[in-house]
Amino acid sequence: xxxxxxxxxxxxxxxxxxxxxxxxxxxxxxxxxxxxxxxxxxxxxxxxxxxxxxxxxxxxxxxxxxxxxxxxxxxxxxxxxxxxxxxxxxxxxxxxxxxxxxxxxxxxxxxxxxxxxxxxxxxxxxxxxxxxxxxxxxxxxxxxxxxxxxxxxxxxxxxxxxxxxxxxxxxxxxxxxxxxxxxxxxxxxxxxxxxxxxxxxxxxxxxxxxxxxxxxxxxxxxxxxxxxxxxxxxxxxxxxxxxxxxxxxxxxxxxxxxxxxxxxxxxxxxxxxxxxxxxxxxxxxxxxxxxxxxxxxxxxxxxxxxxxxxxxxxxxxxxxxxxxxxxxxxxxxxxxxxxxx
Numbered sequence: 001x002x003x004x005x006x007x008x009x010x011x012x013x014x015x016x017x018x019x020x021x022x023x024x025x026x027x028x029x030x031x032x033x034x035x036x037x038x039x040x041x042x043x044x045x046x047x048x049x050x051x052x053x054x055x056x057x058x059x060x061x062x063x064x065x066x067x068x069x070x071x072x073x074x075x076x077x078x079x080x081x082x083x084x085x086x087x088x089x090x091x092x093x094x095x096x097x098x099x100x101x102x103x104x105x106x107x108x109x110x111x112x113x114x115x116x117x118x119x120x121x122x123x124x125x126x127x128x129x130x131x132x133x134x135x136x137x138x139x140x141x142x143x144x145x146x147x148x149x150x151x152x153x154x155x156x157x158x159x160x161x162x163x164x165x166x167x168x169x170x171x172x173x174x175x176x177x178x179x180x181x182x183x184x185x186x187x188x189x190x191x192x193x194x195x196x197x198x199x200x201x202x203x204x205x206x207x208x209x210x211x212x213x214x215x216x217x218x219x220x221x222x223x224x225x226x227x228x229x230x231x232x233x234x235x236x237x238x239x240x241x242x243x244x245x246x247x248x249x250x251x252x253x254x255x256x257x258x259x260x261x262x263x264x265x266x267x268x269x270x271x272x273x274x275x276x277x278x279x280x281x282x283x284x285x286x287x288x289x290x291x292x293x294x295x296x297x298x299x300x301x302x303x304x305x306x307x308x309x310x311x312x313x314x315x316x317x318x319x320x321x322x323x324x325x326x327x328x329x330x331x332x333x334x335x336x337x338x339x340x341x
Contacts (some may be wrong), residue, residue, distance in 0.1 A: 001256065001268070002077040003100075003249050005223050008069035008212075018057040018071055018209060022050050025127045025207050038090075040125045043098055053125045053209065060123055060211045064220065072223055074124075074208040076100065076252070081301070083202040085262050090128055090204075092260065097126050097206055099255040104210075104223070107248040109241060112219055122221070123211035132203040133196050140186035140193045147184040147192055151177055223248075246274075266290055267298045 008014075008021075029037045040048040061070045076097065086092040098119075105119045112121055134141050141148075154177045161168035184192035188200055214221055223243045249270045257264050266272050266286065276283040290298060 001079055001082055001253055001270075002075075003252060003270075004075045005245070006073045006075075007224050008071050008073070010067055010069060016070065017054065019054050021071075021073065021209060022053050022057075025129070025209075026050055028129055028131060038128055038130075040127050041094055041097075042125050043101060043119055043122075046094070048125060056123060056125070057209060057211055060213045060215075060217045062213060062217045064212060068212065069224070070212055072210045072212065074104070074210060074223075075205060076208070077205040078256075079268055080202050081265075081268065082256065082262065083204055086260050088202050088204055093128055093204060093206060094126075096256055096259060097208065099259060100252040101126075101208070103251040103255060104248055107223075107244045107251070108221055109244065110219070110221065112214065117214075117221070121214045121216075121219075123213070123215045124208055126206055126208040128204060128206050130204050132199045132205070134193055134199060136195050141195055143185050144193050147180050148194060151180050151184075151192060154180070246270075265294060265297050265301060267301050 008018075010016075014020075025040075039046065040050065040053050042048065057071050064070060078093070101122060101124060102119045105117050105122050108117045110117050136142075154173055157166070157168065158170060158173045158177070160166045161170050161173065181187065181190070181192050186193040188197060191197070210223075212220060212222060223245070253264065253270055256262060272283065272286070275286065287295070287298060
């Protein structure tokens, strides 16, 4: 499970309203009947209209500065294994989001009226999406790029030949294109993967738009705070501040596991992904020390990911080492017949 938190994009090129983001989240509803549309939901309501979301988020910005984000975007992306475990059930996804937002509220080291913040203090709206498309920064697109460029060039040449603009052999060009498609490392239904193409398999994920201000439009609650849990003295009083991202990510995973009796493997845990980014050597030592059954599942997950590292952003001086170690462990295990396809 991957969870990310991003502030509203601000600046001259971006709208101050939540309207553009809400419209973007309506893309999968285009062309669908009212019965088939996916609605926004929050902690208590299931069928919230887009205009209500815009009105509530845009109207909950009291005393925020011009350049401050008015809302934050949380994206929760369950893995294929997690989605398969719950049979990709949207009602179960909603139930999980509601638990995760309790963890979100509890991760603020703040108080309102002398009590800890709870989910009723958070103004949020969530939307399930069921599709994903390949983007230019995806591994499949990057590794397919040399082939895609040649395919595009040859297709352009083929069109010119077919129009009689230049001499050429159409059959030869078609065969060259087919060979490049066959050689491309990533394909879907016989077609080389390109940006905009829909990804296969279970792709359900949740977008959550969260107001920067609390539900009473009084207190500013920023998950992007540079402060972790701490106390500071202001006007002679001790004031709590900060947001604990690690707590939110870890407790959300635990909530999913408890709610659905999910047995999380080491490599799909937030703790493991964080260790990989901080200390790759320790990560691989931990991977090697797993029990036999868990290790088999871990290697299968890594192999099915195409040897992609669970964390996309590693310091440059650690990337090569991490990949070499991962490949060496997997290859050694396969040779020892400890992993079955």
